[in-house]
Amino acid sequence: MDLNYGAKYEDFRKEVREFCKEWKGVNFKDSAKIPMTQAFEATGVTMSRSEWQSTLIEKGYFARSVPKEYGGFGGESDIIKNRIIASEFSNANIPAAMGGQGIDMLVPTLLELGTEEQKKRYIKPTLHGEMIWCQGYSEPNAGSDLASLQTKGELVNDSWVINGQKIWTSTAQYSQMMFCLVRTEPDAQKHAGISYLLVPMDTPGLEIRPLVDMTLKAGFNEVFFTDVTIPKGNIIGKRGEGWAVANATLGHERGSLTDPNATVNRVNSLIDRMKEERLDGTRLIDIPVYRDKLISIQAKVMAFQSNSLRVLSSKLNKGQDTKIAGMIQKLVGTELRHELEGFAVDIMGEVGTLYEDSPHLRDSGSWQFLYMYYLGLIIGGGTSQIQKNIISERGLGMPKEPKAQGV
Amino acid sequence: MYFGLSEDQIFFQENVSKFLEDQASLDIIRSITEGDSLELQGEIHSGLVNLGLGSLLIPEEFGGLGLDLLFATAVSQSLGGGIAPIAFTGSYIMAPLAIIFGGNQIQKERYLTQMSKNSIRIGVGFSQYIGARDNSTIEMNSNKISGRSLFVLDAKDATHLMLSDANGVIGLVSKNSSGIEIVELTTVDKTRSYSEVILNNVDVDVLEQTTSSNDAINKAVDGGRIILAADSIGASQRLIDKAVAYSKERKQFGRVIGSFQAVKHMCAEMAADLEPCYSLVWHAAYCFDNSPDEARLMACHAKSHVSEISKMIAKKATEVHGGMGFTDLMGLHYWFKRIGVNRHTLGAPELVREEAANIQNF
Ligand SMILES: Cc1cc2nc3c(=O)[nH]c(=O)nc-3n(C[C@H](O)[C@H](O)[C@H](O)COP(=O)(O)OP(=O)(O)OC[C@H]3O[C@@H](n4cnc5c(N)ncnc54)[C@H](O)[C@@H]3O)c2cc1C
Numbered sequence: 001m002d003l004n005y006g007a008k009y010e011d012f013r014k015e016v017r018e019f020c021k022e023w024k025g026v027n028f029k030d031s032a033k034i035p036m037t038q039a040f041e042a043t044g045v046t047m048s049r050s051e052w053q054s055t056l057i058e059k060g061y062f063a064r065s066v067p068k069e070y071g072g073f074g075g076e077s078d079i080i081k082n083r084i085i086a087s088e089f090s091n092a093n094i095p096a097a098m099g100g101q102g103i104d105m106l107v108p109t110l111l112e113l114g115t116e117e118q119k120k121r122y123i124k125p126t127l128h129g130e131m132i133w134c135q136g137y138s139e140p141n142a143g144s145d146l147a148s149l150q151t152k153g154e155l156v157n158d159s160w161v162i163n164g165q166k167i168w169t170s171t172a173q174y175s176q177m178m179f180c181l182v183r184t185e186p187d188a189q190k191h192a193g194i195s196y197l198l199v200p201m202d203t204p205g206l207e208i209r210p211l212v213d214m215t216l217k218a219g220f221n222e223v224f225f226t227d228v229t230i231p232k233g234n235i236i237g238k239r240g241e242g243w244a245v246a247n248a249t250l251g252h253e254r255g256s257l258t259d260p261n262a263t264v265n266r267v268n269s270l271i272d273r274m275k276e277e278r279l280d281g282t283r284l285i286d287i288p289v290y291r292d293k294l295i296s297i298q299a300k301v302m303a304f305q306s307n308s309l310r311v312l313s314s315k316l317n318k319g320q321d322t323k324i325a326g327m328i329q330k331l332v333g334t335e336l337r338h339e340l341e342g343f344a345v346d347i348m349g350e351v352g353t354l355y356e357d358s359p360h361l362r363d364s365g366s367w368q369f370l371y372m373y374y375l376g377l378i379i380g381g382g383t384s385q386i387q388k389n390i391i392s393e394r395g396l397g398m399p400k401e402p403k404a405q406g407v
Numbered sequence: 408m409y410f411g412l413s414e415d416q417i418f419f420q421e422n423v424s425k426f427l428e429d430q431a432s433l434d435i436i437r438s439i440t441e442g443d444s445l446e447l448q449g450e451i452h453s454g455l456v457n458l459g460l461g462s463l464l465i466p467e468e469f470g471g472l473g474l475d476l477l478f479a480t481a482v483s484q485s486l487g488g489g490i491a492p493i494a495f496t497g498s499y500i501m502a503p504l505a506i507i508f509g510g511n512q513i514q515k516e517r518y519l520t521q522m523s524k525n526s527i528r529i530g531v532g533f534s535q536y537i538g539a540r541d542n543s544t545i546e547m548n549s550n551k552i553s554g555r556s557l558f559v560l561d562a563k564d565a566t567h568l569m570l571s572d573a574n575g576v577i578g579l580v581s582k583n584s585s586g587i588e589i590v591e592l593t594t595v596d597k598t599r600s601y602s603e604v605i606l607n608n609v610d611v612d613v614l615e616q617t618t619s620s621n622d623a624i625n626k627a628v629d630g631g632r633i634i635l636a637a638d639s640i641g642a643s644q645r646l647i648d649k650a651v652a653y654s655k656e657r658k659q660f661g662r663v664i665g666s667f668q669a670v671k672h673m674c675a676e677m678a679a680d681l682e683p684c685y686s687l688v689w690h691a692a693y694c695f696d697n698s699p700d701e702a703r704l705m706a707c708h709a710k711s712h713v714s715e716i717s718k719m720i721a722k723k724a725t726e727v728h729g730g731m732g733f734t735d736l737m738g739l740h741y742w743f744k745r746i747g748v749n750r751h752t753l754g755a756p757e758l759v760r761e762e763a764a765n766i767q768n769f
Contacts, residue, residue, distance in 0.1 A: 143729050145659040168730045213733050214725075214740035279538050279758075289757045338722075349758075350558045350594075350601070350751045351540050358593035359603065360541060360557070368595055372740070375725055376733045383729060385669040401667070 003309075005080050013084050019059060020092035026052065028095070050129035053098055061085050062097035063127045066111065071124025079312055090261040100171065102126045102133030105249040106179050109196075113236050113245055122177070122198075136166040136180030136199070136223060137246065143168075144386050146181070147191045147243060151225060153182035155232065160184075160197055162228040168380070172208050172221035175201050179249075185240045196242035198234040205229070215372045216356075250382070257377050258333020260305040263340065266370075267301050270294070270344050273362065277348060290347050297340055304336055324395045331387035338374035345371050410686070416481040419458075423482055426454055427489030433738045439492045440597035440741075452493045452564075460495065462523040464503045464630075469515065470523035471503075476630055477692040480637040487641025487749075490741045492598040496752070497531035497560030500634045501627040502569055505531075505577050509614035509623025518567075518579070529579070530562030531631075532604055533571045536624055537754050545572040545606075552578050552611040556604045560752070562589060563600035570604065571617075575624035578611035585609070596748035598741065628753060629695060629706035635749045636688045636713035640681065642742040642749075643717045646724035647677045649739065653728050664727075673723045680716045687712060707763035711756040717746040 005013075025044025047055075056062035057073055064082065066072020089096045097103075107126055110119050125131035142149040151164025162182055172178065178199045185193035199206065205228040210218035237245040274285040274294065284290050307325050314322035344367040345352035354361045355368055378384050392398045412420070431451050438444040455461075463479045465471020479500060486495055506518050521527040534557050535545045545554035547570075556570050568587075571577045580587065586607040594601050617623045651674050654665030664670050691705035721743040725732040732739050750756065 138730065141658070143659060145661075148660075212735035214735065214743065216735065277540075278542070279540060281539075281542075289761070342718075345747075346751075346755055346757070349538065349540060349755045350534070350748075353594040353596070353748045353751050354592060355595045356593050359590055360592065372595075372743075375722060379726060379729055379733055383726065385667070385673075385726070388669065 005084070009080055009084060012081055013088065016061065016085055016088040017092070019061070020088055020094050023055075023094055024092065026094060028052065048129075049098060052095065053127065053129040056097050057127060061089075063107075066107070066123065066127065070111075070119050071127050079315055083309075083312060086259075086261045090265050093265070096261075098129050100132065101135045101179075102131065102175075102177070105135060106133050109179075109236060109245060109249045112248060115233075117233075118198075118236065131177060132171065132175045133177045133179060134169050134172040134175040134201075134221075134223075136169050136172075136178045138168045139165060140167050144383060146246075147194070149181055149183060149194065151180070151182050152186070153184040153195060153197060155184070156229075158232045159229045160232060160234065162197070162199070162225045162230070164225050166223040166225075168211070168220045169208075169223050170220045170380075172201070172223050173210050173218065177201060178223070179236070181242050181246055184242075188240055191243045192240050194242035194246075195239050196236045196245040197230065198236065199228065199230055203228050203230060213376060215369055215376075219373075219376065257381050258304075258329050258337070260301075260308045260333070263301050263333070263337055264305055266337070266340055267298055269363070270340065273344065274347060277351075277362075279349070284347050293343060297336075297343055300336055301340070304332055307332075324391065327391050327395045328387075330381060331384055331391070334374055334377045335384065338371065338378055341367050341371040341374055410689070412477075412481050412689070416478055419478070420481045420485050422458060423455065423460070423485035424489060426458065427451075427485065427491055430454055431489055431491060433741070436490055436492055436598065436741060437735075437738065448492050451491070455491070455493055456525050460493075461499050461525050461528075462503075463499065464507070465519050465523045466507065469519035471519065475692075475696040476500075476633060477689060477696055479630075480633055480688060480692040483634045483637035484641035484644070487638035487643075487745065488645045490598050490642065490745055494528065494530075494561035494564065494600070496631050496634050496638070497562075498528050498565065501531045501533070501560070501631040502529035504630045505569060505614060505617075505623050505627040508626045509577055509617040511615040514612065514614060527567055528561070528565045529567045529569050530559050530565035530582075530602070530604075531569045531627075532556035532559030532562070533577075533624065533628060533753070534558050535573050536571045536575050537628065538758055539573065545570055547572050547576055547578050547611060547613065549613060550611060552580060552606050552609050554606055556606075558592070558752070559602045559604045561600060562602040562604060563591065568604055570606070571624055575617060575621040577614045577617040577624055577627075579614070580606070580609050580611050594748050595744040598745060599748070601748075625703060626695075629703055631753050632706045632710035632759070633688060633691050633695060635752055636684070636691070636709040639713050639717040639746050639749045640684050640688060642745050643677075643681050643684075643720040646720055646739065646742050647674065647681060650674055650677070650724040650727040653731075657729070664729075670727055673727055677720045677723055681720060684713050684716055704763055704766050707759045707766065710754065711759040711763065714750040714756045714759075718750060721746045 023044060027046055028049050029046050030048050060073040060075050063072035064075045065077035068074035086096065103126060107123055110123055126133065137146055139149050139151060151162065151166065153160045153162045166180065178201060180197055180199055181194050182197050183193050184195040205226040207224040209222045211220050211222055213219045275283055277284045311322045311326050314320040348362060351360055351362060352367060355365050393400055435444060435447055439448045459472050462471035463474045467473040503519065503522060506515055535543065540557055543555045543557050545556055552570065559568060562568060565582055567579055567581055569577060569579050586609040588605040590603040592601045592603055614623060654670050654674060655663055657664045688709045691709035694701040694705045725739055725743060728737060728739060731737045
């Protein structure tokens with residue numbers, strides 16, 4: 001066991017720390033996609049989100065290992081450096097690079113499985129925040145059982161013609177592009193009949209209806225396809241290989257939903273809040289029951305962050321087995337965040353239930369918002385129950401549930 | 408020995424449920440919470456008042472129904488189940504209790520008689536006594552009141568406000584007196600109203616008994632807590648019913664999701680957690696009505712325990728519905744949020760448990 005990254009990395013850390021100091025207070029003129037998540041003190045430069053992306057790429061603080069020709073930094077892949085960047089940014093409370101389904105899911109997929117032309121065309125604008133993507137997987141009757149999806153794609157005169165419906169499509173209303181799963185081989189077996197297609201959102205016949213969620217924001221959408229026609233080449237992998245392509249990206253999604261640095265950040269904000277907030281004149285941080293619960297959550301967060309460090313270590317050291325440590329991240333990370341945000345609501349009592357633009361609102365209402373939002377993420381990206389099935393069946397090697405008769 | 412609701416109580420309870428089913432569909436409640444159907448909200452309120460909701464606890468000698476808290480508890484379950492967008496806990500439970508136990512004969516006649524005729528409505532702000540946030544304070548002498556009270560219940564359509572100071576002295580003011588400012592607060596639960604009240608040297612009518620004893624405010628708070636617990640039970644039951652029904656319809660992997668043990672167990676856990684809550688809350692109401700020595704402790708238990716259980720049910724029932732559960736379309740969040748605000752009104756669970764320990768001199 002050696003938790004030092006070594007001298008080379010300590011120098012790198014210093015460099016990143018300098019950068020963070022220089023850019024402290026940077027903020028954005030274009031609104032963030034998820035409202036009320038994190039407000040950055042507007043004490044520094046104001047710029048657009050995509051200018052910030054470019055600044056980070058230029059320094060190698062984002063898209064580090066993506067080749068220059070595709071719009072990345074063009075350095076070697078270095079997960080320790082990524083880790084240092086994430087934690088320094090988080091400590092300094094300056095905005096990390098944008099995430100989202102394009103950056104977190106599509107780009108890695110393209111790098112792994114895309115054609116040269118696709119890489120050249122899509123990766124750069126995506127990394128620079130100029131091309132937003134949404135993920136069109138789920139359908140009204142295909143959620144947990146994703147492979148039963150029915151949206152149909154037919155090859156007619158060298159074009160894909162798509163008909164059907166997607167639902168719960170996050171950020172579709174802001175997106176330029178969708179990567180989606182479509183049944184193109186109706187005669188093949190369930191998993192073998194699916195292709196992974198890339199659809200411009202402004203294609204005629206594609207209709208987006210925003211779907212309001214429990215936070216009262218339209219966090220996701222319904223997307224309807226009526227003879228939506230796209231070029232034959234807008235496919236990743238071969239016809240009928242979409243399931244395998246999608247599985248490559250689902251792993252990326254599950255990782256990106258549960259960033260341990262963001263969770264650590266939230267604990268720190270919670271501590272600040274508890275020092276400020278008073279009940280009958282006493283600071284909340286001085287009230288024993290709340291202290292105890294805070295420390296218990298802080299310990300869980302430390303365990304979660306350490307766990308992710310160990311998963312990282314297994315990528316650097318061959319033979320280290322962290323299969324289960326990796327598999328539990330979506331389940332533990334989303335449940336923990338929901339618990340943490342809910343605890344913050346709890347300690348503030350009635351004040352914690354305030355919402356929207358109410359007087360006396362704390363931290364723009366982010367605690368109550370994220371308490372609900374993380375219930376959404378417990379469900380989205382594979383529910384907690386499905387995660388437990390995966391952990392028990394694939395992780396622990398337990399027998400599968402019996403299949404229903406005739407299916 | 409008979410542990411359960413009486414036929415009369417069940418009958419009344421069902422009438423309230425039926426009324427809400429007919430008059431307050433989810434679509435109507437949605438438009439009320441969006442501020443679009445305030446007349447409909449008024450009609451729902453009058454309809455329920457016509458059923459007797461406004462005068463349940465008011466003694467017959469003042470024109471009320473003279474029923475006990477257990478009766479009101481049964482009704483409150485229906486209101487929670489139907490997420491009724493009306494004033495109840497403040498105006499029709501805590502206010503009459505405070506006057507019954509804290510007022511002198513003149514005050515009782517003055518207020519209770521008018522309340523039973525629905526010619527006055529009272530909003531209630533006791534957070535000074537229960538736990539003050541944001542440095543709010545209330546100062547009261549025999550005829551003037553000043554200060555600031557947060558989270559005053561049911562103040563929006565009230566004609567009068569009832570406020571307490573940190574010692575439990577309770578005073579009434581007329582809402583249109585000079586020196587009162589009312590600021591509407593927005594919580595996640597938009598089915599009910601919560602306000603901040605700022606008072607600057609306002610004429611006050613102090614409930615006479617409350618200057619020398621905390622009995623009245625304790626009675627009002629205990630009653631309010633039991634009623635809120637019952638409201639959360641009603642909301643939780645509705646969520647369980649919806650989850651179970653959905654799990655029998657929704658198919659994934661070629662089977663109804665209710666056939667997955669994971670889903671069955673979520674539903675069974677919710678039922679197993681909620682079932683004892685009915686007994687606890689009815690028992691607490693019974694003690695309130697019949698056994699004053701145990702009443703305060705039982706009210707604390709009812710409030711804190713049901714708050715914890717219903718929080719878990721709100722989460723699990725949403726999970727059973729998958730992505731649909733998270734949509735506004737399905738509307739589960741109305742119950743989720745009602746439970747969330749009940750949890751914090753009149754004391755979050757940790758604070759109420761602390762009180763329960765103190766009551767027992769631990
Ligand atoms: C906030 C949010 C954002 C989302 N964003 C996107 C997006 O951008 N793109 C996209 O394609 N989709 C998105 N989704 C959809 C999401 O992936 C699905 O909601 C999720 O996979 C669950 O599917 P479902 O909603 O159909 O629930 P169902 O599959 O119907 O599940 C209902 C209940 O049954 C349980 N269940 C189902 N099968 C089993 C089983 N085999 N064993 C045990 N329990 C089971 C579930 O755990 C759940 O409790 C999003 C969802 C949410 C909530």
